[in-house]
Amino acid sequence: MANIFTRLADTISADLHEALDQKEQKNPISILNHYLRQCEQETEKVRKLVERQYLLKEEFNREYNEATHLAEKRKHQAEIASKAGEAELYEFALKEYAHYEERRERLDASRKQTAQQLEELEQKYEEMKHKLKDMQIKRMELMGRENVARAHHRISKVSDSGSFSTKAFARFEEMESYLDRLEQQVTKDYHRNTIDARIAQLEKQLKTEQTNTIS
Numbered sequence: 513m514a515n516i517f518t519r520l521a522d523t524i525s526a527d528l529h530e531a532l533d534q535k536e537q538k539n540p541i542s543i544l545n546h547y548l549r550q551c552e553q554e555t556e557k558v559r560k561l562v563e564r565q566y567l568l569k570e571e572f573n574r575e576y577n578e579a580t581h582l583a584e585k586r587k588h589q590a591e592i593a594s595k596a597g598e599a600e601l602y603e604f605a606l607k608e609y610a611h612y613e614e615r616r617e618r619l620d621a622s623r624k625q626t627a628q629q630l631e632e633l634e635q636k637y638e639e640m641k642h643k644l645k646d647m648q649i650k651r652m653e654l655m656g657r658e659n660v661a662r663a664h665h666r667i668s669k670v671s672d673s674g675s676f677s678t679k680a681f682a683r684f685e686e687m688e689s690y691l692d693r694l695e696q697q698v699t700k701d702y703h704r705n706t707i708d709a710r711i712a713q714l715e716k717q718l719k720t721e722q723t724n725t726i727s
Contacts, residue, residue, distance in 0.1 A: 540654060541651065541654055541655060541658060544647070544650070544651050544654065545651065547647065548644070548647055548648065548651060551640070551643070551644050551647060552644060554640065555637070555640045555641060555644055558633065558636060558637045558640055559637060561633055562630070562633045562634055562637050565626065565629060565630045565633055566630060568626055569623060569626045569627055569630050572619055572622050572623035572626050573623055575619050576616060576619040576620055576623050579612050579615045579616040579619055580616050582608075582612045583609055583612035583613045583615075583616050586605050586606075586608040586609035586612055587605075587609045589601075589605040590602055590605035590606045590609055593605050
């Protein structure tokens with residue numbers, strides 16, 4: 513029974529990969545866009561991790577500086593207590609100094625490790641940004657080639673003999689004929705309007721001359 517389920521799972525997996533391969537061949541830009549979105553999401557996650565690691569490094573540095581300050585303070589207090597002969601106060605200050613010194617050493621190791629991890633994360637983040645940018649450029653290149661291929665395909669359809677090309681050229685010729693008729697009509701209207709205006713002016717001049725003659 514287990515073998516049957518295994519073979520069934522393998523068959524489904526193979527069919528799925530085949531379907532994805534066919535989809536990639538039909539629409540590579542869509543597949544690339546999908547990969548780009550995934551890479552952008554992963555890059556954003558790493559960016560947030562880098563920010564968190566940086567904040568953690570700063571926190572370790574603050575804790576380290578504070579532990580160093582307190583250790584030095586207790587050491588100095590222990591020396592004063594020792595000189596003053598205050599044995600109980602000396603023991604307390606010395607114990608505190610040891611505690612802060614141990615903490616300082618631990619924090620020092622942690623902050624160094626955090627700084628190293630931050631450097632590694634920053635390098636990975638930069639690598640991911642470069643790869644993401646390369647993929648974005650690749651997408652633009654593919655889109656450019658796809659546009660050119662589609663343009664050539666449509667041009668070849670128009671250029672090839674057949675009903676489609678005949679209809680396409682008929683559209684071009686019809687548009688050119690329409691533009692010619694429109695230009696002729698506009699020119700004719702222009703001349704007609706010009707003639708009408710000129711005749712009206714001449715008529716006005718003749719009437720003026722006749723009126724002056726009668727007078």
